[in-house]
Amino acid sequence: xxxxxxxxxxxxxxxxxxxxxxxxxxxxxVDNLSTGHQKAIxxxxxxxxxxxxxxxxxxxxxxxxxxxxxxHFAAFSIVPESMKxxxxxxxxxxxxxxxxxxxxxxNNVDKIVFSSTAATFGEAKHIPITETDEQIPTNPYGETKLxxxxxxxxxxxxxxxxxxxxxxxxxxxxxxTGEIGEDHHPETHLIPIVLEVARGQRDKLTIxxxxxxxxxxxxxxxxxxxxxxxxxxxxxxxxxxxxxxxxNFNLGSSTGFSNLEIVxxxxxxxxxxxxxxxxxxxxxxxxxxxxxxxxAKTVLNWQPQYDSIxxxxxxxxxxxxxxxNGYEDK
Ligand code: UDP
Numbered sequence: 196x197x198x199x200x201x202x203x204x205x206x207x208x209x210x211x212x213x214x215x216x217x218x219x220x221x222x223x224x225v226d227n228l229s230t231g232h233q234k235a236i237x238x239x240x241x242x243x244x245x246x247x248x249x250x251x252x253x254x255x256x257x258x259x260x261x262x263x264x265x266x267h268f269a270a271f272s273i274v275p276e277s278m279k280x281x282x283x284x285x286x287x288x289x290x291x292x293x294x295x296x297x298x299x300x301x302n303n304v305d306k307i308v309f310s311s312t313a314a315t316f317g318e319a320k321h322i323p324i325t326e327t328d329e330q331i332p333t334n335p336y337g338e339t340k341l342x343x344x345x346x347x348x349x350x351x352x353x354x355x356x357x358x359x360x361x362x363x364x365x366x367x368x369x370x371x372t373g374e375i376g377e378d379h380h381p382e383t384h385l386i387p388i389v390l391e392v393a394r395g396q397r398d399k400l401t402i403x404x405x406x407x408x409x410x411x412x413x414x415x416x417x418x419x420x421x422x423x424x425x426x427x428x429x430x431x432x433x434x435x436x437x438x439x440x441x442x443n444f445n446l447g448s449s450t451g452f453s454n455l456e457i458v459x460x461x462x463x464x465x466x467x468x469x470x471x472x473x474x475x476x477x478x479x480x481x482x483x484x485x486x487x488x489x490x491a492k493t494v495l496n497w498q499p500q501y502d503s504i505x506x507x508x509x510x511x512x513x514x515x516x517x518x519x520n521g522y523e524d525k
Contacts, residue, residue: 196221196261196262196263197220197221197222197223197241197260197261197262197263198215198220198221198222198223198262198263198264198265198266198432199223199224199225199256199257199260199262199264199265199266199304200212200215200222200223200224200225200240200265200266200268201224201225201226201247201265201266201267201268201269201295202225202226202231202267202268202269202270202310203222203224203225203226203231203236203240203242203268204224204226204228204231204232204233204235204236204242205226205230205231205235205268205269206235206366206376206377206378206379206421207268207310207363207366207421207424207425208224208226208231208266208268208269208310209231209232209235209236209237209375210369210370210375210421210422210424210425211266211268211424211425211428211429212224212236212237212240213237213370213374213375213425214422214425214426214428214429215425215428215429216237216239216240218429220429222237222239222240222241223240223241223242223243223256223260223262224236224240224241224242224243225243225245225247225253225256225269226242226244226269227244227245227246227247227269228244229246230271230379230380232378232521232522234522235375235378235522241260243256246291247269247291247294247295248286248287248290248291248294249294250294250297250298253294253295253298254298254301254302257298257299257301257302257304258302262302262304263304263306263436264304264305264306264307264308264432264435264436265295265299265304265306265307265308266307266308266309266310266428266432267292267295267307267308267309267310268310269287269291270287270288270291270310270339270340270343271283271284271287271288271336272312272336273336273383274314274334274336274337274477274479274480275383275477275478275479276336276383277334277335277336277339277479278334278335278478278479281335281338284335284336284338284339285335285339285342288339288340288342288343289339289342289343289346292342292343292346292347293346295307296346296347296350296354296356299356300350300354300356304356305354305355305356305357306356306357306358306432306435306436307347307356307357307358307359307435308358308359308361308428308431308432308435309343309344309347309358309359309360309361310361310363310428311340311343311344311360311361311362311363311443312336312337312340312362312363313362313363313364313365313417313445313447313484313486314332314333314334314336314337314340314481315330315332315337315340315341315344315362316328316329316330316331316332316337316362316481316484317330317331317332317333317337317481318331318333318481318482319481319483319484319485322451322483322485323417323447323449323485323486323487324445324484324485324486324487325445325487325489325490326362326443326444326445326490333479333480333481334478334479336479344360344443347360347441348441351441357435357439357440357441358435358441358442359431359432359434359435359441359442359443359444360442360443360444361424361427361428361431361443361444361446361491362443362444362445362446362486363419363424363446363447364416364417364418364419364445364446364447364448364484364485364486365385365416365417365418365419365447365484366418366419366420366421366424367384367386367418367419367420367421367507367508367511368420368421368422368501368506368507368508368510368511369421369510369511369513369514370421370422370510370514371422371501371510371513373510373513373514373517375514376510376511376514376515376518376521377421377511377514378518378521378522380521385416385454385457386418386457386461386507386508386511387511387515388400389457389458389461389469390461390465390508390511390512390515391515392469392470392471393461393462393465393467393468393469393512394467394515394516394519396519398470399470399471399472400458400469400470400471400472401471401472401473401474402454402455402458402471402472402473402474403454403474403475403476403477403480404473404474404475404476404477404480405455405473406476407476407482407483408482409453409482409483410453411453411455411456413453413454413455414453414454414480414481414482414483415451415452415453415454415482415483415484415485416451416452416454416457416483416484416485417447417448417449417450417451417452417484417485417486418447418448418452418457418504418507419446419447419448419499419507420499420500420501420502420506420507420510422500422501423446423497423499423500423501423502424446426497426500427444427446427491427495427497430495430496430497431444431495434494434495442494444488444490444491444494444495444497445486445487445488445490445491446486446488446491446497447484447485447486447487447488448486448488448499448502449485449486449487449488450485450504451483451484451485452504457504457508458471460504460505460508461508461512463505464505464508464509464512465508465512
């Protein structure tokens with residue numbers, strides 16, 4: 196039996212595929228390579244290139260493979276892009292989930308672990324954010340991921356497809372041995388951008404706003420190491436395998452770092468200077484996102500191994516310096 200990883204060529208997807216294979220799972224990957232990289236996929240995984248909105252293609256994968264369950268990463272995830280092109284997000288994310296659940300149902304596959312997000316919560320009413328807090332997204336990215344969570348809920352009631360939605364907060368780091376890492380074009384995420392500035396590949400960092408109601412006025416985010424997320428997906432899959440009910444979990448470190456604190460941490464780890472300027476707020480950004488991950492720790496027995504911002508930055512820096520042009524360098 197195999198786990199189908201949809202979006203397995205992306206940043207978090209490829210680390211999860213790699214981790215599953217290291218833990219002796221059979222893995223099938225579907226990815227349209229629109230943002231992912233074929234070189235990121237562990238060669239022991241069986242790879243089908245195609246789009247999950249292509250029902251015939253997807254059905255063919257389910258018919259050809261012995262699929263036990265799905266881990267779904269194939270969604271667009273850039274907040275500012277979603278503000279500019281909301282319908283692109285509805286098409287890829289929401290319609291993609293629609294086709295996936297239909298094809299799963301038709302092929303009697305009844306387990307799905309879904310890559311959800313803190314962006315489903317929007318502006319938090321209290322910190323840290325628990326699973327039962329109100330979800331009011333402030334951008335189309337979060338809105339589409341919330342719609343996807345709800346689709347799974349109704350598909351569970353109607354067809355018995357069990358799901359786990361993992362709402363991750365901010366993700367960073369790379370496989371510690373350095374073969375795979377984060378490679379987005381264009382890069383929009385804070386840690387890789389700060390590292391590019393530290394390496395001199397960019398002139399300076401623009402911090403998007405310093406007038407938020409936070410410790411130093413910049414946004415506060417909660418960072419998790421990508422390997423700890425990979426393990427959370429494995430545990431969530433096992434949780435469903437054991438016959439448990441559908442569930443949601445927040446995944447973070449329960450520690451918030453302001454954007455300026457991330458810059459300081461990068462300077463410390465790399466020993467490099469990071470020139471910066473303060474720019475306007477980025478539309479759609481909530482001021483503070485910090486997770487309460489108690490539920491994942493107690494129910495899934497999730498025990499993050501890389502629970503420090505310096506380890507996250509160190510592994511990301513190792514990847515950046517050995518792959519200055521990402522997967523093009525391989
Ligand atoms: N950010 C920034 N400058 C950049 C990129 C990001 O100030 O060039 C900020 C962004 O406004 C947010 C934080 O860094 O407050 C994390 O953003 P990222 O895009 O990495 O992740 P998100 O929180 O959107 O998932």
